[in-house]
Amino acid sequence: xxxxxxxxxxxxxxxxxxxxxxxxxxxxxxxxxxxxxxxxxxxxxxxxxxxxxxxxxxxxxxxxxxxxxxxxxxxxxxxxxxxxxxxxxxxxxxxxxxxxxxxxxxxxxxxxxxxxxxxxx
Numbered sequence: 118x119x120x121x122x123x124x125x126x127x128x129x130x131x132x133x134x135x136x137x138x139x140x141x142x143x144x145x146x147x148x149x150x151x152x153x154x155x156x157x158x159x160x161x162x163x164x165x166x167x168x169x170x171x172x173x174x175x176x177x178x179x180x181x182x183x184x185x186x187x188x189x190x191x192x193x194x195x196x197x198x199x200x201x202x203x204x205x206x207x208x209x210x211x212x213x214x215x216x217x218x219x220x221x222x223x224x225x226x227x228x229x230x231x232x233x234x235x236x237x238x
Contacts, residue, residue, distance in 0.1 A: 120151070123166055124173065127152040131163070131217060135210060138202035147213060163214045178210045 119130040128148035135145035150162040165175040172179060187204045187223070194200045 121146075121148070126150060126166070128166065128172075132177055132213065135165070135206075137167075138206050139199075143227065147216075165214075168206055177211070177214050180207055180214065183186075184206050184211065 119133075119134065121128050121130060126209065127150075128146075129151045130146055130148050132147040134143065135147060137145050146166045148164055148166055152165060163177060167173060167175065175183070184204070184207045187200060
């Protein structure tokens, strides 16, 4: 388990290279926020860390907003290929985020059903 710190927040790295569709100097990372305690088990604590100055840390809701923006047909793009590759990339990231949280909840349920034996004196 690799722990990194960005912007004063501790993250556990889930996936190091997310293969952003365009040539950049940096790699996007999919991480889990481990610095905060979430009382709700359904809280999305998975984030996409980018070296983008406008949105360095993108939450699940930010990814969904970006997908909605990319599917808006009223916005004109110079290149439809660029738009399509961004759609594929953000859909892949959102699917990984959903799958990770679902798998984490399944593991909690499976591990809670294990019997532990204690010696009573």
